[in-house]
Amino acid sequence: MESLGSTRRSFAPWTDPDAKPYIRFENVTKRFGDAVAVDDLSLTIYEREFFSLLGASGCGKTTLLRMLGGFEQPTEGRILLDGRDLRGVPPYRRPVNMMFQSYALFPHMTVEANIAFGLKQEGMPKPHIAERVAQMLKLVKMERFARRKPHQLSGGQRQRVALARSLAKRPKVLLLDEPLGALDKKLREETQFELMDLQQDLGLTFIVVTHDQEEAMAMSDRIAVMDTGRIMQVATPAEIYEAPASRFVADFVGSINFFEGVLAGSAGTMTRIRDQSGVEFQISDDANAVTGDTVWLAIRPEKISVTRERPAEADNALDGEVWDIAYLGDVTVYNVKLDDGRIVKASTMNSQRRVEDALTWHDRAWISFSADAGVVLTG
Amino acid sequence: MRAFFSSTTSRLVIAVPYLWLLVFFLAPFFIVFKISLSQPAIAMPPYVPVFDFAEGVAGLLRHLAAFSLDNYLWLLGDPLYANAYLSSLVIAAVSTLLALVVGYPIAYGMARAPEGLRPIFLMMVILPFWTSFLIRVYAWIGILKPEGLLNQFLFFLGVIDKPLVILNTTTAIYIGIVYSYLPFMVLPLYASLEKMDYALIEAAQDLGCRPLAAFWKVTVPLSFPGILAGSMLVFIPAVGEFVVPDLLGGSRTLMIGKTLWNEFFSNRDWPVSSAVAIVLLFILVVPMVFFQRAQARARERDN
Numbered sequence: 001m002e003s004l005g006s007t008r009r010s011f012a013p014w015t016d017p018d019a020k021p022y023i024r025f026e027n028v029t030k031r032f033g034d035a036v037a038v039d040d041l042s043l044t045i046y047e048r049e050f051f052s053l054l055g056a057s058g059c060g061k062t063t064l065l066r067m068l069g070g071f072e073q074p075t076e077g078r079i080l081l082d083g084r085d086l087r088g089v090p091p092y093r094r095p096v097n098m099m100f101q102s103y104a105l106f107p108h109m110t111v112e113a114n115i116a117f118g119l120k121q122e123g124m125p126k127p128h129i130a131e132r133v134a135q136m137l138k139l140v141k142m143e144r145f146a147r148r149k150p151h152q153l154s155g156g157q158r159q160r161v162a163l164a165r166s167l168a169k170r171p172k173v174l175l176l177d178e179p180l181g182a183l184d185k186k187l188r189e190e191t192q193f194e195l196m197d198l199q200q201d202l203g204l205t206f207i208v209v210t211h212d213q214e215e216a217m218a219m220s221d222r223i224a225v226m227d228t229g230r231i232m233q234v235a236t237p238a239e240i241y242e243a244p245a246s247r248f249v250a251d252f253v254g255s256i257n258f259f260e261g262v263l264a265g266s267a268g269t270m271t272r273i274r275d276q277s278g279v280e281f282q283i284s285d286d287a288n289a290v291t292g293d294t295v296w297l298a299i300r301p302e303k304i305s306v307t308r309e310r311p312a313e314a315d316n317a318l319d320g321e322v323w324d325i326a327y328l329g330d331v332t333v334y335n336v337k338l339d340d341g342r343i344v345k346a347s348t349m350n351s352q353r354r355v356e357d358a359l360t361w362h363d364r365a366w367i368s369f370s371a372d373a374g375v376v377l378t379g
Numbered sequence: 380m381r382a383f384f385s386s387t388t389s390r391l392v393i394a395v396p397y398l399w400l401l402v403f404f405l406a407p408f409f410i411v412f413k414i415s416l417s418q419p420a421i422a423m424p425p426y427v428p429v430f431d432f433a434e435g436v437a438g439l440l441r442h443l444a445a446f447s448l449d450n451y452l453w454l455l456g457d458p459l460y461a462n463a464y465l466s467s468l469v470i471a472a473v474s475t476l477l478a479l480v481v482g483y484p485i486a487y488g489m490a491r492a493p494e495g496l497r498p499i500f501l502m503m504v505i506l507p508f509w510t511s512f513l514i515r516v517y518a519w520i521g522i523l524k525p526e527g528l529l530n531q532f533l534f535f536l537g538v539i540d541k542p543l544v545i546l547n548t549t550t551a552i553y554i555g556i557v558y559s560y561l562p563f564m565v566l567p568l569y570a571s572l573e574k575m576d577y578a579l580i581e582a583a584q585d586l587g588c589r590p591l592a593a594f595w596k597v598t599v600p601l602s603f604p605g606i607l608a609g610s611m612l613v614f615i616p617a618v619g620e621f622v623v624p625d626l627l628g629g630s631r632t633l634m635i636g637k638t639l640w641n642e643f644f645s646n647r648d649w650p651v652s653s654a655v656a657i658v659l660l661f662i663l664v665v666p667m668v669f670f671q672r673a674q675a676r677a678r679e680r681d682n
């Protein structure tokens with residue numbers, strides 16, 4: 001079978017019917033008064049998985065994480081960890097640790113004392129504590145800051161201390177609530193890779209809550225896209241991006257163009273879609289629709305080319321006017337206005353430093369894409 | 380020009396509180412201090428020497444020569460004063476501790492209450508200030524006296540068969556002081572508890588603390604500035620308290636505020652009562668200065 005995008009490693013227990021899920025949410029509902037934060041949600045997460053909960057604020061992702069941490073109790077349904085029902089188990093008895101969004105470092109304690117806190121709590125002998133603390137400090141490269149207090153550290157350093165503290169007790173599962181949210185872009189990118197390496201090396205299960213899709217894509221084995229307390233899709237980053245299950249997912253992750261139309265018919269592997277202004281598209285994705293159904297053709301901007309002339313071999317081509325150009329360095333994004341007024345977004349890799357006869361504002365141009373570039377969505 | 384202007388303005392702004400302190404604290408302090416070095420006299424005012432600028436520099440020098448530390452020696456000589464100071468400090472310390480024990484749960488409850496309710500709770504804490512302090516202490520006489528409300532209520536419940544003697548005891552003083560100064564304890568505690576991030580408690584629990592352990596290891600240390608401020612605000616006025624021991628404590632209680640009152644109004648001995656006041660001031664100020672310096676040093680080490 002063809003694979004979608006590149007895969008980071010051959011780790012895919014979710015495709016193995018014999019694999020035993022490590023964490024299981026079974027029909028979990030959480031209500032706060034009248035508000036439903038999590039709505040009849042079921043989800044399985046496997047051991048050693050890097051799992052992300054992705055969604056806009058208020059989608060219920062943090063509530064889900066806090067229920068696993070023991071800070072909220074499900075109104076209905078149950079959560080199982082390694083086969084054990086977690087109902088009524090307080091946070092201090094769960095084999096999970098949490099890295100808080102605000103880091104929640106104890107301001108009256110040094111970095112060392114913060115990291116040692118959980119170990120002291122479980123009654124570890126002093127020499128062992130010192131050893132483990134040193135190990136953790138080394139892990140997050142904070143050896144030089146052991147005696148500092150949290151307010152004497154930068155945001156990035158605090159993040160590292162919070163990480164070290166939550167890892168110190170060697171939890172089976174680490175919950176991370178927006179772990180990179182407070183860092184600036186450059187630091188965030190560096191830290192992403194560090195988190196991934198750490199998770200790999202320690203062999204832990206990571207569950208990350210984030211609203212940043214790039215972050216989720218970069219780090220995760222699988223992503224759950226959430227909206228209004230429900231899961232819209234659970235899949236690998238490549239599947240989420242290249243084969244979104246719905247318009248919501250397609251639109252939430254990355255940017256995308258939609259053509260609304262009717263399934264006009266199919267012949268072999270080709271599907272014809274007639275859109276609102278009568279244009280027919282040839283697409284090699286059939287979705288679960290029959291002739292006459294309303295469907296949406298979804299195409300990512302980077303899968304659309306923009307050219308002056310109509311490419312001879314293109315499966316689908318439309319002409320229009322270059323309406324806007326956004327030069328971003330690595331890519332250039334063209335907004336092409338079709339004659340019926342619709343705007344189509346297309347992006348081109350800037351693989352050469354200089355381009356002769358480059359397209360500019362108000363030029364006539366053709367946008368084209370191949371039959372396998374788009375996804376047909378029914379909802 | 381602008382820098383000059385702003386520095387002048389900022390100096391002016393700073394000058395206002397300094398001037399205020401100078402006029403309303405330092406000047407009266409020196410007047411009291413001067414009286415404490417004088418001798419009592421049957422005169423108007425009841426002490427000598429009295430400065431008279433009409434006598435010129437020579438007169439001034441003559442008066443200065445008449446100053447003596449007799450009053451302070453007198454305080455040392457009579458164990459009554461030492462006992463009064465000591466018992467005031469003990470009563471104030473015990474009251475402060477009681478106020479802390481009573482006030483902490485109140486402040487904690489307020490800080491954890493829904494945000495919309497907090498202003499109402501704050502209002503309720505401040506509300507007693509809207510009536511006279513004296514009247515409220517008088518009301519406690521009505522509650523605590525042998526045939527008072529408390530004893531009647533306990534009789535009604537059948538808990539006691541003879542009235543409890545609370546009025547005119549040290550217990551009544553503790554009740555009175557804790558009641559009167561409770562808001563001064565609750566407000567700073569509330570301020571420090573309210574700004575605490577609740578995620579810290581969750582983090583402590585996440586790392587294996589039971590709720591009570593999380594309270595001792597995180598909440599209490601972080602509210603320490605509030606504990607300190609509240610305790611100071613209760614302890615300092617409680618040491619010199621006069622109204623509560625006078626009304627609720629009866630004639631046998633020995634507190635320095637009452638001693639001072641007696642010296643001043645009953646004995647009309649202004650110099651000795653001034654000396655009592657000055658010594659009280661030093662008993663309170665000197666440890667505080669040392670304490671604050673120790674704190675400042677700790678803060679410096681932190682940074």
